[in-house]
Amino acid sequence: MTTPLICQNYINGQWLHKPSLESHSLESRNPANKNEVVAIFPRSGIEDINAAVAAACQAYHSWRKVPAPARAEYIFRVGELLLENKEELAQLMSREMGKPLTEARGDVQEGIDCAFYSAGEGRRLFGQTTPSEMSNKFAMTVRMPIGVCALITPWNFPVAIPCWKAMPALVCGNTVILKPAEDTPACATKLIEIFASAGLPPGVINLVHGVGEEAGKALVEHPNIDLVSFTGSSETGAFVGATCGLTHKRVCLEMGGKNAQVVMEDADLELALDGAVWGAFGTTGQRCTATSRLILHRDIKEKFTNMLLERTNNLRLGAGTDSNIDIGPIINEKQLQRVKQYIDIAREQGAKILIGGEIATDGELVNGYFFEPTILDQVTPNMRVAQEEIFGPVVALIEISSFEEAIAILNDTNYGLSSSVYTRDINRAFTAMRDIEAGITYINGPTIGAEVHLPFGGVKQTGNGHREAGTTALDIFTEWKSVYVDFSGSLQRAQIDNRG
Numbered sequence: 001m002t003t004p005l006i007c008q009n010y011i012n013g014q015w016l017h018k019p020s021l022e023s024h025s026l027e028s029r030n031p032a033n034k035n036e037v038v039a040i041f042p043r044s045g046i047e048d049i050n051a052a053v054a055a056a057c058q059a060y061h062s063w064r065k066v067p068a069p070a071r072a073e074y075i076f077r078v079g080e081l082l083l084e085n086k087e088e089l090a091q092l093m094s095r096e097m098g099k100p101l102t103e104a105r106g107d108v109q110e111g112i113d114c115a116f117y118s119a120g121e122g123r124r125l126f127g128q129t130t131p132s133e134m135s136n137k138f139a140m141t142v143r144m145p146i147g148v149c150a151l152i153t154p155w156n157f158p159v160a161i162p163c164w165k166a167m168p169a170l171v172c173g174n175t176v177i178l179k180p181a182e183d184t185p186a187c188a189t190k191l192i193e194i195f196a197s198a199g200l201p202p203g204v205i206n207l208v209h210g211v212g213e214e215a216g217k218a219l220v221e222h223p224n225i226d227l228v229s230f231t232g233s234s235e236t237g238a239f240v241g242a243t244c245g246l247t248h249k250r251v252c253l254e255m256g257g258k259n260a261q262v263v264m265e266d267a268d269l270e271l272a273l274d275g276a277v278w279g280a281f282g283t284t285g286q287r288c289t290a291t292s293r294l295i296l297h298r299d300i301k302e303k304f305t306n307m308l309l310e311r312t313n314n315l316r317l318g319a320g321t322d323s324n325i326d327i328g329p330i331i332n333e334k335q336l337q338r339v340k341q342y343i344d345i346a347r348e349q350g351a352k353i354l355i356g357g358e359i360a361t362d363g364e365l366v367n368g369y370f371f372e373p374t375i376l377d378q379v380t381p382n383m384r385v386a387q388e389e390i391f392g393p394v395v396a397l398i399e400i401s402s403f404e405e406a407i408a409i410l411n412d413t414n415y416g417l418s419s420s421v422y423t424r425d426i427n428r429a430f431t432a433m434r435d436i437e438a439g440i441t442y443i444n445g446p447t448i449g450a451e452v453h454l455p456f457g458g459v460k461q462t463g464n465g466h467r468e469a470g471t472t473a474l475d476i477f478t479e480w481k482s483v484y485v486d487f488s489g490s491l492q493r494a495q496i497d498n499r500g
């Protein structure tokens with residue numbers, strides 16, 4: 001058992017608001033061992049939010065004028081420091097969030113990739129030049145920063161998601177305030193320590209810990225916040241979207257998925273099996289891109305289900321820090337109960353549990369929040385487990401008899417984040433690419449595994465039309481200005497006459 005990390009807010013270049021054990025403090029615990037306190041962190045209030053917003057507003061005036069290539073050099077340095085600290089961060093993440101070490105390393109690696117990719121944008125941030133209607137005039141567009149950005153992030157990717165948001169925001173000339181999830185304050189603190197070590201000027205990046213409904217809400221409602229970038233649940237996303245609408249803020253929402261993997265009768269079944277196991281049970285199913293529906297052609301369903309059962313039966317549960325395990329814990333008691341409730345709902349609505357379905361309590365598992373990897377059969381498309389995001393190690397099997405039926409069922413949800421089709425038929429592959437309603441489609445690959453230089457986000461209720469990562473992140477964190485330069489020395493005739 002290690003000593004808890006004492007986390008503080010980072011405001012205007014200073015570590016502030018030391019939490020006391022007695023009051024105004026919260027703790028994060030190891031989800032594989034609830035007796036282990038990983039971190040103690042402040043329960044920030046409105047005064048902390050006001051201080052962070054004031055610092056970010058003040059810093060914005062000079063940061064936006066730092067040349068973009070120079071802003072990018074700080075982010076490049078963050079990437080180098082993340083690389084140097086990768087193992088330490090991954091170990092901490094495994095303890096605080098529970099994901100297996102290999103996955104935690106992948107999470108940090110996404111942050112590193114994002115740093116180097118975003119830093120490259122500092123030397124691009126391309127605008128356009130375009131002909132003017134006048135002879136002695138130039139016309140062009142430039143990207144302008146938006147201002148002070150609130151970044152509200154979940155616990156499932158405690159390094160990657162804050163990096164996806166903060167890095168492009170800073171390269172574009174904005175200043176930021178991060179409000180991380182209550183479950184992962186230590187990861188956020190270590191990440192911001194790295195940003196601070198890269199020498200960013202005071203106020204450019206700020207960290208405020210606390211409760212979503214207090215600190216997060218205060219940030220979203222604050223009149224001096226210009227943009228909110230949010231990843232999390234549909235319910236909180238709806239509040240964030242509505243509040244930003246009422247207070248005229250820019251807003252970018254990413255609210256999860258109900259992702260499906262289709263396996264057709266001509267698929268390479270071993271390949272599809274790897275995809276299904278990793279997609280459904282990787283990160284204990286706690287990914288917005290997780291495979292929560294397996295749409296199986298009736299000709300291969302029985303064989304594939306048996307293969308899946310055998311693999312699932314051999315998965316080992318345990319602490320993410322133990323290199324011999326496959327599946328870590330669920331993040332907290334509330335999420336554990338939520339997953340359990342969905343199993344009860346599935347049963348009530350007529351689904352059959354082929355394997356799993358219970359909270360796992362064998363041996364040391366009793367000390368953590370473990371749930372057995374679960375396969376639900378005889379699921380019909382209108383059941384709640386086929387429509388709602390569960391965010392746990394649960395996958396629903398749905399049988400289909402044609403490719404058209406598979407695509408129709410895949411599309412039949414309110415979400416539209418990730419999707420996958422396993423087939424050897426090129427015509428089906430291209431039809432899937434065209435007809436699937438999702439922001440991401442994989443052919444012969446699992447629904448998870450996004451790369452940072454491609455747009456990330458979804459259609460329908462997954463989001464509000466924005467895409468993180470890739471060059472599309474620049475569209476979130478900048479606004480266009482059209483610039484006309486008249487070098488005629490007089491008001492041009494056509495302009496007065498409206499060209500007539």
Ligand SMILES: NC(=O)C1=CN([C@@H]2O[C@H](COP(=O)(O)OP(=O)(O)OC[C@H]3O[C@@H](n4cnc5c(N)ncnc54)[C@H](OP(=O)(O)O)[C@@H]3O)[C@@H](O)[C@H]2O)C=CC1
Pocket residue numbers: 152153154155156179180181182183210211212213214215216217218220231232233234236237239240254255256257287288335338389390391
């Ligand atoms: N799309 C995705 O990647 C994710 C989706 N989810 C979905 O959400 C479900 C619930 O998970 P949960 O962690 O509660 O998700 P939330 O949406 O509640 O949390 C996401 C972030 O929003 C903050 N927050 C909560 N309430 C407010 C508020 N009123 N105003 C501003 N910020 C707020 C949270 O802070 P705090 O942690 O302090 O509550 C956290 O930082 C999961 O079961 C899953 O379905 C969850 C995580 C990631």
Ligand SMILES: O=C(O)CCC(=O)C(=O)O
Pocket residue numbers: 156157161286287288289290447448449450451
């Ligand atoms: O699995 C992926 O491709 C990325 C997942 C992710 O970012 C998320 O679940 O929030």
